[in-house]
Amino acid sequence: MTVQMTDRMSNRPVVTIRLASTSDELLQCYALRAAVFMGEQQCPYWEEFDGNDYSASHLMLYVDGEPAASMRVRWFSGFAKLERAIILKRYRSLGLFVPFVEWARDFAAKKGYPKAYLHGQKRLWEIFERQGFHKVNDAPFHFSDHEYGAFVADLDVPEGAPSVFSDPMLLNRPEDQLDRPGVLEKSMERGASNPHAGWNEKRAN
Amino acid sequence: MNSGVQSIAGVPVTTRLAMKMEDSLQAFAVRAACFIGELDVPFSEEFDGHDYGATHVIAYIGDEPIGTVRVRWFKSFAMCERLAVMQRFRGNQVGQLLLERCRQLAESRGCNMLYTQVLPSDTGYWEKQGWRRLVPEAMSQGGPKPIVAMVKQVDPNKPLPEVEAPEAVVLRREPTLDSRGIPVGAIAN
Secondary structure (H helix, E strand, C coil), X not given: CCCCCCCCCCCCCCEEEEECCCHHHHHHHHHHHHHHHHHHCCCCHHHHCCCCHHHCEEEEEEECCXXXXXXXXXXXXXXXXXXXXXXXXXXXXXXXXXXHHHHHHHHHHHCCCCEEEEEEEHHHXXXXXXXXXXXXXXXXXXXXXXXXXXXXXXXXXXXXXCCCCCCHHHHCCCCCCCCCCCHHHHHHHHCCCCCCCCHHHHHHC | CCCCCCEECCEEEEEEXXXXXXXXXXXXXXXXXXXXXXXXXXXXXHCCCCHHHEEEEEEEECCEEEEEEEEEECCCCEEEEEEEECHHHCCCCHHHHHHHHHHHHHHHCCCCEEEEEECHHHHHHXXXXXXXXXXXXXXXXXXXXXXXXXXXXXCCCCCCCCCCCXXXXXXXXXXXXXXXXXXXXXXXX
């Protein structure tokens, strides 16, 4: 699900967003976060790389093919938590933040999550409120030198979002491309030869 | 010669070679913070394809990675590059400690020359640590980019032979990893 937000024929930058799905894309994500959080905001390494990166989905935004922004999404029961959202300094004047958050909300909704949740830095509260987020409560908290509020937004889960009753092959698709056949659907052409069927017999002997 | 700082504010500073994926990630994070975050270098220039044929040295204060340098191995020399120290830890000779670790590493591998390419404004930093211009300043013809090639002997008792290679050859960039042609390492002994 690559989004073209600008016309290919124009000389405006081409912006694409996708779910990081290779180790190269993950490295790009980590490098961007290190640049912004460690380089600009002096966040210690062990606070930035907090151990949750390998249980999360990472979203990458590219400007003319160059990694420009990233966001981490973690999946809890009933809500998706958007976090670690950054835009590289040189791309900050392009108005990428709002469409990037929109894309993340859309991504979560298409996976079937009815709510998006985030910890917003105080300076960004107005932007989140304009995007349909509202404060969970009035108790601000702080970590890594910043004051935060907990925000939540209701998402419009589309009909046909994944459930245990979905077509099983739909659940095997790349998660940002649930609306089109994935590589495993192509593998169905090979049929079911059950190549390991003999293994149980061996084990029994 | 003093090999650099051993502690900052009472916390020990150590160096280590990257041996695991997590270690390399720490090296990359420090470089991203310094080169992409601070100096606005594009990602694709900073991560240029040479990271997986290189040795990465990382400096730690406690368990926090605060500096790194990359060493690439050529036939006749070891190339130190991408030297980075997190901004708030600069001025503590962490760079010196990293370069000394490079020197020891080169020594243990039987290499007798360290080589680097620096910006003209940075030559003083390297000269203070015993590096010299590969080509004397007066003879330098300069390349397309204002970069100065510098070298340092690995064993203080074995001075390097004078190098006759034209600077333009020495400064040649490797266009791709598997390209043919004169290798960038074709200088000296």
